Amino acid sequence: MSEFLMPSLGADMEAGTLVEWLVKPGTPVKRGDIIAVVETQKGAIEIEVFQEGILDRLLVDTGATVPVGTPLALIRAVGGIGAIPMPTEAPRRERPPIEPTRQMEKLPAVRPIAAVAPVRQAPGRVIASPVARRFASVYGIDLSGITGSGPAGAILLADVELAQKSVAGAPAQPPGLSSLVQMRNAIAAAMARSKREIPHYYLSHTTDAGAVHDWVSLLNTSRAPEQRLLVGALFVKATALAVDRFPEFNGFFTDQAFIRSDHVHVGVAIAIRGGGLVAPAIHDANTLSLDSLMAGMRDLVGRVRAGRFRSSEIADPTITMSSLGERGVETVFGVIYPPQVAIVGFGKVVERPWIRDGNVVPRPVVTMTLAADHRVSDGHRGALFLAEIDRLLQQPESL
Incomplete structure (x- = not known):
């Protein structure tokens, strides 16, 4: 059994917010598969897995902000030399979902998505950027009814914003969505550190x-x-x-x-x-x-x-x-x-x-x-x- 960790996506990254799981427990995964979306100060990033096996358990819920290196899921090896299949009927000691720590409260630029359910699609899922999915989930917008303007018809944030503006009385800015501000803050922090050190x-x-x-x-x-x-x-x-x-x-x-x-x-x-x-x-x-x-x-x-x-x-x-x-x-x-x-x-x-x-x-x-x-x-x-x-x-x- 191996752990799938919150990756480090640069020297300036201390934590990430889990936006969406793209696979479910029991799904076979292999090296290079994209299994989750994590939001950092650089934006929403698709996270790849670098081991092969079965996604056994999810340890972190969507919306949680956790430090780099935190186990996000467990991957069980199957087949191959040295792999030990785990019987499904064996009792397991459950590991509680990881909650945001007090230490992370000091990082206001990276915030959990409070009370937001991730948008999950059927196997024929709509192609949309992670930040567009997050915006849509905040306002309950159905992505299947939106025509994307991105490559291969991908739905971008601007497309969802346009759809949101058509809703009478909708606020102009979604609560907690400040990806551009977070990215500028991350760039500023990295460049200030660079020139200083x-x-x-x-x-x-x-x-x-x-x-x-x-x-x-x-x-x-x-x-x-x-x-x-x-x-x-x-x-x-x-x-x-x-x-x-x-x-x-x-x-x-x-x-x-x-x-x-x-x-x-x-x-x-x-x-x-x-x-x-x-x-x-x-x-x-x-x-x-x-x-x-x-x-x-x-x-x-x-x-x-x-x-x-x-x-x-x-x-x-x-x-x-x-x-x-x-x-x-x-x-x-x-x-x-x-x-x-x-x-x-x-x-x-x-x-x-x-x-x-x-x-x-x-x-x-x-x-x-x-x-x-x-x-x-x-x-x-x-x-x-x-x-x-x-x-x-x-x-x-x-x-």
């Missing part, structure tokens, strides 16, 4: 992006729109390959020591509709083809904007990449998200006078930046790291 240093480097621009344009001419590459995918891949050579930018600083990661999970900063920001990971980005990486980025953006990102994507980025080029920003200097030790930024590709083969010619250029932790690396290594990204971008066909 991490000795940042900053570097910038402007490079000729003509090779990338021309190669992507030529490749996309024979592709359908949904199969085309974006330049951002090449930025992610070049960053992921560069940290293979400069591993001091890929990992975590914890307990006064740097722990290098054996994997390159690039967190991609994505703006959430209505406000807020998350940076879920593209796992093993250094090993993915550009097409696979692009597909992963599209999937992430679609799910994040529908409010359906997963615990594994939030918990384990080893380095973050931020790009505001599509917003017209030419240079972005990021703040490191602890316990990571580096963040790379890319600005807008713009046309500038450039010296090429001894002549001044117009060329597309891009400015990339690095914010890094001086406890782990220095400006010399940071400069070499940016130069390596530059070198890789000059040979896009090798990415």
Whole structure:
């Protein structure tokens, strides 16, 4: 029998609120299955399980706010070597549901959902973001009667809010629903901690992006729109390959020591509709083809904007990449998200006078930046790291 714990979804997370169980006791589960929805200061997150077996018992009721590491459920192993099936008729010592502790009362940004029953769907369940389900449960709104505006027709918070406004005399704001405020508070707390504890240093480097621009344009001419590459995918891949050579930018600083990661999970900063920001990971980005990486980025953006990102994507980025080029920003200097030790930024590709083969010619250029932790690396290594990204971008066909 193993315990399914409240996961840690970042260094700034102390507790989470269980919003919804997606499976019932007695259901077989396997690694990667999404079995619960937990709300944190970052928003509502789908929680995956990383063991295989039968969901035996639920230990925490929906609406309870509990610390990271609290057992949420018991999973019974079945089959395989060493598995000991538990007879269903054997008497068990019941473990009472875990209630919010006094310690959690000190965390006002994360509140239990008082007197709110979770919205549960039949096997043919409606696709809706967790926060949309929570809003609907507060007002007793039937999701099956709402047309979703999200990817694949997913129902978003805005769709439920629109339906709620059609109810005469309904209050404008649901009680206890302050997800955006909680997310901004979490971002502020993490960034304040970062600037307070991490000795940042900053570097910038402007490079000729003509090779990338021309190669992507030529490749996309024979592709359908949904199969085309974006330049951002090449930025992610070049960053992921560069940290293979400069591993001091890929990992975590914890307990006064740097722990290098054996994997390159690039967190991609994505703006959430209505406000807020998350940076879920593209796992093993250094090993993915550009097409696979692009597909992963599209999937992430679609799910994040529908409010359906997963615990594994939030918990384990080893380095973050931020790009505001599509917003017209030419240079972005990021703040490191602890316990990571580096963040790379890319600005807008713009046309500038450039010296090429001894002549001044117009060329597309891009400015990339690095914010890094001086406890782990220095400006010399940071400069070499940016130069390596530059070198890789000059040979896009090798990415």
